[in-house]
Amino acid sequence: MRLSRFRLLPLLLALNWQAHAQTVQLDLWPEGVPNYRANAGAEQHDGERINNISHPSLTVYPASIDRPARTAVIICPGGGYAYLSYTREGQQYAQWLSGLGVTAFVLKSRLSDYGHPAPLQDVLRAIRTVRAHAADYGIAPDRIGVMGSSAGGHLAASAATLYDNPAGRTGAALDSISARPDFLMLMYPVITMAPATTHMGSRQALLGQQPSAAQVQLMSTELQVHAQTPPTLLIHSQDDDVVPVENSILFYQALTRARVPAEMYLFERGGHGMALRPGLGNASNWTKRAEDWLASRKLIVQ
Numbered sequence: 001m002r003l004s005r006f007r008l009l010p011l012l013l014a015l016n017w018q019a020h021a022q023t024v025q026l027d028l029w030p031e032g033v034p035n036y037r038a039n040a041g042a043e044q045h046d047g048e049r050i051n052n053i054s055h056p057s058l059t060v061y062p063a064s065i066d067r068p069a070r071t072a073v074i075i076c077p078g079g080g081y082a083y084l085s086y087t088r089e090g091q092q093y094a095q096w097l098s099g100l101g102v103t104a105f106v107l108k109s110r111l112s113d114y115g116h117p118a119p120l121q122d123v124l125r126a127i128r129t130v131r132a133h134a135a136d137y138g139i140a141p142d143r144i145g146v147m148g149s150s151a152g153g154h155l156a157a158s159a160a161t162l163y164d165n166p167a168g169r170t171g172a173a174l175d176s177i178s179a180r181p182d183f184l185m186l187m188y189p190v191i192t193m194a195p196a197t198t199h200m201g202s203r204q205a206l207l208g209q210q211p212s213a214a215q216v217q218l219m220s221t222e223l224q225v226h227a228q229t230p231p232t233l234l235i236h237s238q239d240d241d242v243v244p245v246e247n248s249i250l251f252y253q254a255l256t257r258a259r260v261p262a263e264m265y266l267f268e269r270g271g272h273g274m275a276l277r278p279g280l281g282n283a284s285n286w287t288k289r290a291e292d293w294l295a296s297r298k299l300i301v302q
Contacts, residue, residue, distance in 0.1 A: 028056040028125050033110075034170045040113065051083035053110050056122045058129065060137070061094040061104040069101040071143040071299045072134075073185070074126050078150025078273070081112050081119065081205035088275040089149040089187070096276065096287060097147075100300045103139050105130060109155065112205035116219065117167035119206070123159045124168040124179040132177050143299060145183040145230075150243055150273065151202040153189020154221065157251060160184045160232070161224035183297065184232040185290065188240055188272055191247035193220045199243045225254035231261040233293045235286050237270030265289050 033054065040054040063069065075097075077090040084090065086106070094104035109122035127144060134141040148156030162168060163179040190202045193216045207215050217223055232255055236248040245266060255262040270283030278284050295302045 049083040064098040072139040076148035076152035078152040080201040128177040146181040147185035149187040153186040157221040222250040222254040234264040242272035
């Protein structure tokens with residue numbers, strides 16, 4: 001089901017909570033997508049990946065237990081800003097969080113064919129939308145987090161550090177709503193745009209082949225951390241040969257300097273894109289560490 005307005009949202013969500021398995025997809029820009037490309041063609045789906053996105057959306061996964069935590073998480077799937085790993089790093093995370101009593105929202109954001117600042121606009125619009133309609137979702141407006149994997153981790157970290165940046169505003173009425181996440185969960189994230197450490201595919205997809213020094217600095221999220229950056233959980237593997245583990249370390253160090261509460265788990269083995277895959281040794285148990293962290297911050301009840 002796809003809606004262009006929110007007036008039916010309370011009824012739909014009530015039905016979803018009863019059914020538990022149903023979801024609702026919401027247009028993120030019902031008034032019109034900023035800088036919309038009318039000749040972009042249809043979205044491409046292969047069962048796992050989505051690309052060529054021109055109609056950003058949120059898919060809602062209501063909490064599937066009788067006592068929801070009144071916490072929300074907006075999920076940013078990875079894919080190098082070229083596609084979204086929508087099933088493994090979107091839907092599966094949402095189902096896990098739903099089982100913890102969290103209302104999850106999977107973000108379908110614009111990608112390389114739009115480039116910066118479109119993904120930032122989409123994630124900030126998602127936060128503003130969820131916060132503006134928190135009562136409809138049965139959540140608290142001060143319990144809205146963002147979770148992201150790989151390039152989706154970069155997008156989540158951008159939301160947590162650039163939520164007041166002018167590039168994330170479009171002049172819409174919702175710009176008046178705070179876009180600051182209340183907490184952040186980063187899975188093997190791209191953090192820096194510095195050539196020596198970044199994932200070059202993500203950098204080129206987001207900023208182009210020859211970004212300016214100012215663009216590189218702005219989108220190196222470790223350089224944008226400040227005292228109001230939200231509490232953060234970081235999870236990465238030492239043997240990640242796609243996005244170097246130094247990305248998470250750089251962000252953790254920046255959070256520590258800014259005295260932002262942070263917790264980081266670095267596993268010896270797990271590679272890149274661990275998601276919820278079994279058979280990765282200790283790394284496959286990261287969900288337990290994440291659940292403990294969420295419980296310690298009173299975002300879920302164990």
